Amino acid sequence: MSHEESFDALLARVRRCTLCAASLDHEPRPVVQASPEAKILVVGQAPGRKVHETGLPFNDPSGDRLRDWMGITRDTFYDEQQLAILPMGFCYPGTGKSGDLPPRRECAPAWRELLLSRLEKVRFTLAIGQYAQAYHIPGPRRSVTDTVSRWREYWPDLVPLPHPSPRNLIWLRRNPWFEEEVVPAIRQRVAEVLKPEL
Template sequence: MQDIFSQVRACQLCHDSLPLGANPIIQGSERARIVIIGQAPGIKAHQSSTPFNDASGKRLREWLAVSSQQFYDPSLFAIIPMAFCYPGKGKSGDLPPPSICAQTWHRSILATLRQSKLTLLIGQYAQKYYLTAASTLTANVSSCDYQNHHCLALPHPSPRNRFWLQKNPWFEQLKLPILQHRVEKLLAESS
């Protein structure tokens, strides 16, 4: 039987409703230590079939203080978007991720990730889906205990969020060093 990641990659549930057709993008293995739950692949990720293969990914890797080699190692990072395919362009960025992906696949995927020690909920869609007391993005990120929580809220690393980052410098000054330390420790434990 195929593993869950292969099953997702073969999914065609939304093929006819997507502007560029289905191209499910997911990364991971049962050994992954860190789970990243993001929004949906952008156009560059769709074209390359590689998650976070754009400016958002570059910033996210900087935030985590990891190399591309580490980030794209499925035994270290599982990357599970709320929607696995590029949803298309909207008025102010990409369209929201269709909920069918998370509803159909997330529970089964997360059940296989028993070795994960840290889950990063990137952006409002992941936070609304997974945080029982989800609030605004700023409230979610600021109230998160980066030292002790297993599940952490992060803003989306998109260049479009530069105003949020400028308005909330505490995120990069206070939260990121703690996150980087935790990631470094988890990756060292994996060696």
């Protein structure tokens, strides 16, 4: 599609997408939040079951922790003029033996660059988990722990994060430096980026 397509029309096309329908045992429901005005980009993995049911990104305990790490309220988080939320897969991929399946592969090639090219005001990206980091951080593949530990290399444009899921409590306990060093820096950067321009 040409650049003349309005952002609203593009977003409407994304939300009608059924590319992965044949691979799912439920109806596709792309869950995204975006506006050309957004200053922060949140890149997760893919919606979980609760997000699929409600249509609201990070509407779960993971979202509560992520908002805490960012130091913002639900109202700010769900303000599309402030935050774009574009997971690597837009639809709930279903559940496997050890939790949710990986993001569907059809999604990123079809939509990601089209959307990102229109988010020209983004000043800070949160890349959550291995799939987001593999896409948004060039170079050799590393473990999430290794990538997150190198967070200063990508600062202040991007910060790699572990998943804020309750399943990751063990990781947080084993890596206390994350909440001691990285979280305060994230809160400060988020506040700085979202500060109203005078």
